[in-house]
Amino acid sequence: MLIKQARDIKPSEITSKADYLSRRKFISLSSSKILSLYILHASLLKSGKVLAAEKIENFIKNTDFSTDEELTKYSSIISYNNFAEFGLDKEDPAAYSGDFQTSPWKIKVEGECDNPGEYDLEDIINPHQLEERIYRLRCVEAWSMVIPWIGIPLSDILKKFNPNSNAKYVAFTAPYQPDVMPGIGKVAYEFPFVEGLRIDEAMHPLTIFATGLYGEELLNQNGAPIRLVVPWKYGFKSIKSIVNINFVRDMPPNTFNKFAPDEFGFYANVNPQVRHPRWSQARERRIGKFFKQDTLMFNGYADQVASLYSGMDLEKLY
Amino acid sequence: MQKLYKPLLFSVSLIPFGVLIYNGFRDNLTANPIEYITHYTGDWTLYFLLITLSITPLRNLTGKLIFTCFRRMLGLFAFFYACLHFLTYFVLDQYFDFNAIIEDIIDRPYITVGFTAFVLLIPLAVTSTKKMISRLGSNWQRLHKLIYVITTLAILHYLWLVKADTTLPITFALIFSVLMTLRLPWAKNVKKFFISEIQPSSH
Numbered sequence: 379m380l381i382k383q384a385r386d387i388k389p390s391e392i393t394s395k396a397d398y399l400s401r402r403k404f405i406s407l408s409s410s411k412i413l414s415l416y417i418l419h420a421s422l423l424k425s426g427k428v429l430a431a432e433k434i435e436n437f438i439k440n441t442d443f444s445t446d447e448e449l450t451k452y453s454s455i456i457s458y459n460n461f462a463e464f465g466l467d468k469e470d471p472a473a474y475s476g477d478f479q480t481s482p483w484k485i486k487v488e489g490e491c492d493n494p495g496e497y498d499l500e501d502i503i504n505p506h507q508l509e510e511r512i513y514r515l516r517c518v519e520a521w522s523m524v525i526p527w528i529g530i531p532l533s534d535i536l537k538k539f540n541p542n543s544n545a546k547y548v549a550f551t552a553p554y555q556p557d558v559m560p561g562i563g564k565v566a567y568e569f570p571f572v573e574g575l576r577i578d579e580a581m582h583p584l585t586i587f588a589t590g591l592y593g594e595e596l597l598n599q600n601g602a603p604i605r606l607v608v609p610w611k612y613g614f615k616s617i618k619s620i621v622n623i624n625f626v627r628d629m630p631p632n633t634f635n636k637f638a639p640d641e642f643g644f645y646a647n648v649n650p651q652v653r654h655p656r657w658s659q660a661r662e663r664r665i666g667k668f669f670k671q672d673t674l675m676f677n678g679y680a681d682q683v684a685s686l687y688s689g690m691d692l693e694k695l696y
Numbered sequence: 697m698q699k700l701y702k703p704l705l706f707s708v709s710l711i712p713f714g715v716l717i718y719n720g721f722r723d724n725l726t727a728n729p730i731e732y733i734t735h736y737t738g739d740w741t742l743y744f745l746l747i748t749l750s751i752t753p754l755r756n757l758t759g760k761l762i763f764t765c766f767r768r769m770l771g772l773f774a775f776f777y778a779c780l781h782f783l784t785y786f787v788l789d790q791y792f793d794f795n796a797i798i799e800d801i802i803d804r805p806y807i808t809v810g811f812t813a814f815v816l817l818i819p820l821a822v823t824s825t826k827k828m829i830s831r832l833g834s835n836w837q838r839l840h841k842l843i844y845v846i847t848t849l850a851i852l853h854y855l856w857l858v859k860a861d862t863t864l865p866i867t868f869a870l871i872f873s874v875l876m877t878l879r880l881p882w883a884k885n886v887k888k889f890f891i892s893e894i895q896p897s898s899h
Contacts, residue, residue, distance in 0.1 A: 458727035466860055466861040564863065566862065655805065656804060656806065658800065660796070665727050666727070668730075669791065
């Protein structure tokens with residue numbers, strides 16, 4: 379006798395793949411944005427997805443360059459982000475970057491150097507010793523954090539490509555993937571996001587490429603799998619999820635400057651004296667603290683970096 | 697009707713405030729609670745300004761006078777959320793730092809217009825009592841036309857702050873312009889048109 383066994387789940391109850399893949403769009407369209415973010419965020423936290431970062435083994439602590447200030451909470455660092463490709467609200471990058479793939483990852487190196495080419499991320503990272511650097515991060519929006527990055531001095535990475543004497547600047551590019559980046563098309567910036575440094579800024583020992591923080595690999599919202607960290611400049615200079623490194627002769631464009639030249643310059647050195655039309659740069663709110671604190675010249679790294687800019691009018695070259 | 701609806705509307709209008717307090721106690725206001733509260737109370741000020749401005753068109757289109765009874769309360773709730781918004785900035789964000797506040801008002805266009813909008817709301821709130829209405833007579837109407845200026849400034853305040861994603865301020869501006877258009881004389885003809893269209897089918 380044939381006994382038909384009922385299926386556990388009726389086919390009609392299974393969410394179609396298309397629905398599953400567009401679930402974020404559905405949520406954001408079908409209810410008010412605030413509500414959807416709450417639900418999404420709470421469910422992500424409950425399911426542990428937000429915290430599913432990989433541990434990084436084998437890194438040394440670099441105390442010479444690290445501050446001993448109180449660290450910003452990990453939960454704040456991974457939930458309060460500016461990553462315009464995923465939306466402009468601070469919660470957007472954590473909520474909407476889930477479909478962004480960071481493995482495998484390649485970086486194209488081009489321009490004024492002897493070893494251009496397309497490199498696998500592992501080949502760029504593996505020759506180097508990862509180290510922890512606890513840096514202050516000052517956002518141009520007048521908030522700040524203290525973040526224990528894990529990364530590699532950028533100069534060590536760049537030297538492997540043998541930049542020639544024409545390489546006066548380094549330009550960086552972030553990915554352009556509108557299908558998984560809901561901010562593209564919505565946010566008025568020109569994408570892909572581009573940034574750049576003068577070669578001496580890029581080679582400065584404080585400048586790093588970070589691959590992790592708090593002993594864990596970077597999450598998408600923090601710029602996985604690899605990002606720039608330049609602690610004496612406003613946060614937007616520290617471009618996330620880098621796919622292209624280009625050694626160039628002339629000053630490269632940077633996205634924020636193209637968007638609002640009166641507000642954002644190329645240098646973007648933290649400077650409490652240079653006024654900004656939207657945010658006073660004299661003080662900052664450290665995330666997690668109630669009272670604001672004074673912003674320091676070069677974000678407190680003046681001793682190390684002021685000499686890079688001797689003779690320059692920092693009021694004009696903001 | 698009025699007696700039933702007014703307390704109901706009053707309670708409903710307090711829900712956003714209640715939600716904020718609730719989330720505050722649950723430590724659920726993001727990593728930067730002061731910024732969150734500032735944006736939240738600012739959003740609700742704009743919502744209530746637009747809701748208040750929708751009353752007159754609603755009355756004109758439906759012919760139901762009852763809507764007008766809620767207008768004052770809704771306007772005062774716009775003022776209530778504007779006060780919370782301003783106090784958040786004044787106390788939590790700047791912590792009574794008058795120099796920084798004055799610099800902001802003078803130097804930052806979005807704060808200049810936002811602060812102006814808040815100051816202009818004060819005379820409207822003060823003159824919202826029955827006594828003041830009768831005392832001011834026809835001047836009351838003229839004074840309360842300021843709400844159009846206030847809403848314009850409030851939307852500009854939002855637009856100039858966000859700059860890079862203008863979806864919401866532009867949406868507010870569109871709603872505002874629809875509400876203003878419905879105040880023009882021709883809107884009354886539209887109502888007549890609709891009513892004459894509807895009447896034959898209601899036999």
